[in-house]
Amino acid sequence: MRLAFILGEIGSGLRRNLAMVTSVILVTFISLTFVGAAGMLQLQINQMKGFWYDKVQVAVFLCVDTSTAATCASGPVTDEQRTEIESTLKSPAVTQYVDSYVYESQDDALGHFKEQFANSPIVDSVTADQLPESFRVSLVDPEKYEVINEIFSSLPGVEVVVDQREILERVFNVMNAASLVAVGIAAIMIVCAILLIATTIRLSAFSRRRETGIMRLVGASKAVIQLPFILEGVIAAVIGAVLASVTLWAVARFFIGDWLAREYPDTAFISESSVLLIAPMLILLGAVLAGVSSLLTLRRYLKV
C-alpha cells in the first residue's frame, strides 16, 4: 500500500514538473555521455597497448649506402659486422631482455614497404637497396628499451636503434589528452546536473508543500515524505544515464564497429560489449549523484 502510494506520488511529481525533469534528464544524459566517452577512450588505450605492445619491437637498422651515422663510416654493413651484431643478440648479457628476434633482409623490407604503401605511387620508385636491413627484436619487458639501445647503437654497422613504442606513445598521449578534455567537460556538466537536480527538487517540494504539510501533521514518516522527491531525481538521472549508455553503444556499434574498424583493419578497437562494462557505472553514478543532491536539498527545504 505504502509502495503504491509512493509510486503514485512520484508519478504525479514527474508529470507536474515535466519541463524541469526533462532538463535534468538531458543534462545528466550529456554529462554522463562525456564521462562514458572518457572511460571508453581509456579502454581503447588499454586495448591498443595490449594489442601493440605484443607486436611492437625494437628495430635495429643496419647501415646502407646513404647512411651518415658515425657507426656507418665503413659504408654498408659488412657480413662480419652483421654476424657480430647477431652474436651480440645471442650473448647472455642481452638474451635476458630479448624474447625473440628476426632478421629482415632488404628484400623483406621492400616486400613490407610495398604492402604498407600499396596505394601510393611511391612504391614504384623504391628499390630494395634503398631500404635498410634490420633485426626486429621483441623484448621481454618493452620498458627495457634503453638497455638495448645502449648496447647496439654504438656497434659498427648499426645505423640507428628505433623503439617503435615511442610512435604509439604519441598516439596514446593524444588519446589521453582527449579523455582528459572529456572528463573536464563531464565535470562541469555534472556540476550543472547537481545544481539542476537541487533546483528541481526544491521546486517540486515547494509545489507540493500542502501535501507534505498534511503528511507531517498526520504522522507520515520521514521516508514516506522524502522518498518520492528523492526517487523523482534519481529516476530522471537514471533515464539520462540509460540514454548516455545507449548513445555510447551506438557510437561503439556504428562508428567504431562499422566504420573505424573497417577503415583501419590493423588496429584493435573496443567493441560495443565494452559499453556493458561502462553502462552500469554510469547508471550508478547518475543515481548516486541525484540521490545525494536531492537528499541535501530536502534537508534544507523540507522540514519533517
Next chain:
Amino acid sequence: MIRFDNVTKVYDQNSRPALDRVSLEVDRGDFVFLVGPSGSGKSTFIRLVLKEDRATRGSVYVAGQNVANIPSWRVPKLRRGIGVVFQDFRLLPNKTVAANVAFAMQVIGKSRAVIRETVPEVLKTVGLDGKDHRMPHELSGGEQQRVAIARAVVNKPGILLADEPTGNLDPATSMGIMKVLDRINQNGTTVVMATHDNVIVNDWRKRVIELKDGRVVRDEAEGIYAGAQGEAK
C-alpha cells in the same frame, strides 16, 4: 493526556516569551477551550504539543511522555496520536472528499481494505455521508471544515487539537461544527480548541483556559469567555 510543567517558550531573545511559565493539565476525555487574544500563546501551545517547536524551559508531556525525550524519528508516531484542525481547512484541492480523508491513512501505510471501510464511516460521523466524490471547492466552508475534521480523526487519535476551527464560519455553521467536535469528544477523544468565539464558549460551558501575554490568567471548569471579551473581537 497533556501536561505543561512550568513551560516557557522564547522565539526571540529581545521580545517577551510566547509562553511564560505555563503549567496546566488536560485529562483524558476533556473538552477544553483555549481562549485569549491573538499573540497570547494559543498557537505556540499547539506547536509545542505537536513537537513542531521545543520548549525553551520546562517540560511538555503528551500521553505521559516528555516530548523533549522523543527522538526525531519517533516524532511521526507522536503526531499519529494527535489530530489537528485549522481555521483555513488545509484540504488538498485536487482530491475528492474521500481522497482527502484517505490521504491521511495512505501516508501512514494503512491497507486499502481498511481505508475503504473506515473513510465512509468517518464521513458519516462528521455528517458528510454521500459527499465522498465531491471536490473541496464544491463544498461550503462548514462542509470543508467537516472534511478537515474527518481527516484529523480518521486515524483515531487520542487528542484533537483545533486551532480556531470556526474562525472562517458563520455562527449557525459554527454550531454544526461544534456538534461534530462534541460527538468526537463523547467518543473519548480529548479535544483542545483554541478560539476567539465568545458565543460558542459561553453556550457550551466547558472548561476554559485563558491565556494572556503567554500566561495562564484563568482556568475554570464550565467557564465563560468573560474577561477576554471585547479584546478578542
